[in-house]
Amino acid sequence: MKTHKDLDVWKKSIDLVTIIYELTKDFPKEEMYGLTNQIRRGAVSIPSNIAEGAARQSKKEFTQFLYIALGSAMEVETQLIISMNLGYIAQKKQLEIINEINSIGKMINGLITYLKSRN
Helix, strand or coil: CCEEEEEEEHHHHHHHHHHHHHCCCCCCCCHCCCCHHHHHHHHHHHHHHHHHHHCCCCCCHHHHHHHHHHHHHHHHHHHHHHHHCCCCCHHHHHHHHHHHHHHHHHHHHHHHHHHHHHH
């Protein structure tokens, strides 16, 4: 691996951030410092932790950052469910994005498994 930018999971996570920002721009203004901010921060955390972990010197540290990225993915999934329940997004859109999150989660888990097998 050259850098984190070579990882498909990082690229896919960057795309998710763009989707989340587009989605949340139509959230109610009173949510700007609540759910909107929280869901955006969670989404940004995914590729950020992948990048930070990839820059670390050990596979163990990289793996730890991947677990944090995975946790952020599940946080965003939860926030999407809440957003749908509050009527901020349609169920179809929520399911589309959750499918993307699940795909990213599988990729992160695959990378964790790979790194652990190389110890």
